[in-house]
Amino acid sequence: MASPPTKAATTRDEADMRMLGKTQVLRRNFRFISTLGFACTLMSTLERRDCRTNMGSPTSGGQYHWVSEFAPAKYQRFLSWLVGWISVLGWQIGLGSLAFIVGTVIQGLIVLDDSAYVSERWQGTLLVMAVAAFSIIFNSFLASKLPMVEGLVLILHLVGFFAVLIPLWILAPRFSASEAFGTITNLGGWPSNGLSFMVGLLTPVYTLLGADSAVHMAEEIKDASLTLPRAIMASASINGILGWVMTITFCFTLGNLLDITQSATGYPFIQVFYNATKSRGGASVMTAIIIINITSACISTVATVYR
Numbered sequence: 001m002a003s004p005p006t007k008a009a010t011t012r013d014e015a016d017m018r019m020l021g022k023t024q025v026l027r028r029n030f031r032f033i034s035t036l037g038f039a040c041t042l043m044s045t046l047e048r049r050d051c052r053t054n055m056g057s058p059t060s061g062g063q064y065h066w067v068s069e070f071a072p073a074k075y076q077r078f079l080s081w082l083v084g085w086i087s088v089l090g091w092q093i094g095l096g097s098l099a100f101i102v103g104t105v106i107q108g109l110i111v112l113d114d115s116a117y118v119s120e121r122w123q124g125t126l127l128v129m130a131v132a133a134f135s136i137i138f139n140s141f142l143a144s145k146l147p148m149v150e151g152l153v154l155i156l157h158l159v160g161f162f163a164v165l166i167p168l169w170i171l172a173p174r175f176s177a178s179e180a181f182g183t184i185t186n187l188g189g190w191p192s193n194g195l196s197f198m199v200g201l202l203t204p205v206y207t208l209l210g211a212d213s214a215v216h217m218a219e220e221i222k223d224a225s226l227t228l229p230r231a232i233m234a235s236a237s238i239n240g241i242l243g244w245v246m247t248i249t250f251c252f253t254l255g256n257l258l259d260i261t262q263s264a265t266g267y268p269f270i271q272v273f274y275n276a277t278k279s280r281g282g283a284s285v286m287t288a289i290i291i292i293n294i295t296s297a298c299i300s301t302v303a304t305v306y307r
Contacts, residue, residue: 063084064080064084091301091304091305092305096128098298098301099135100124100128101294102291102294102295102298103124103126103129103131104128105287105291106127107127108265108267109265109270109291111264111265112274112280119266131295131298132298135295135298135301135302138299139299139303143303149296149299153293156289157293160289160292160293161242164246165245165246167282167286168250168253168272168276169253171278172272172276173276175253175254180252181251187257250269250272255272269287269290273286
């Protein structure tokens with residue numbers, strides 16, 4: 001008679017762990033929806049190869065484990081060590097960048113709501129530190145609540161998308177199709193539009209980061225070899241579609257480019273929200289949705305780094 005699953009692991013999970021030569025230590029609290037929420041907050045696309053690889057090796061090690069499995073035997077240890085540290089450092093830097101965005105967006109929101117407020121860099125730094133500290137404290141003492149939080153954030157992610165999209169389409173000034181897709185504006189001072197375009201690609205590339213986020217939670221996901229690839233592909237599909245729709249929407253509803261790029265808030269999207277709604281309250285709610293989602297991404301990033 002087979003032994004009962006440990007740490008809420010299924011028979012398939014136990015077989016995977018035996019194949020990997022590992023012992024189940026962490027509790028498998030994540031299901032499909034919570035894993036999908038985790039992935040949706042941190043990535044928008046993923047190569048299918050990662051999914052196929054993880055189906056055979058559902059371990060929280062992620063890249064360093066895959067390198068160890070597939071690299072030539074002579075270089076396995078060094079390459080696995082190198083890739084592991086690159087991954088850890090990348091995620092730590094990612095936490096800093098996300099916390100910076102949250103902290104400075106909060107400052108921008110204060111500027112929008114209080115014209116007398118003067119944004120200071122040291123205040124932004126303190127906000128960044130507060131967001132990072134909150135994410136670390138949450139993962140230290142409330143880690144068991146993470147699956148529930150990720151499920152709630154997934155709902156906010158989807159509902160918030162329409163809460164931002166609909167006001168923009170209904171209220172914002174709108175470009176014609178020829179203006180939205182045929183006008184090239186180089187406000188960065190780059191010597192050519194081509195170079196300006198290539199430099200501008202850095203921003204959308206940022207949305208592709210975090211492709212391996214859910215992978216590092218593999219040992220906490222029930223039926224990981226099935227649930228994880230499905231959640232990753234669903235996340236890529238959902239975020240890909242939503243991202244494409246929102247990008248097209250912004251192309252049509254940006255309004256005056258000089259107005260939004262020189263906004264006192266420091267963030268053009270906040271100014272776009274305000275220009276569309278003509279309401280500080282409305283723009284604040286729309287911006288708050290962004291803040292909550294990115295804060296959730298900070299929490300998920302810390303969870304990933306912890307593993």
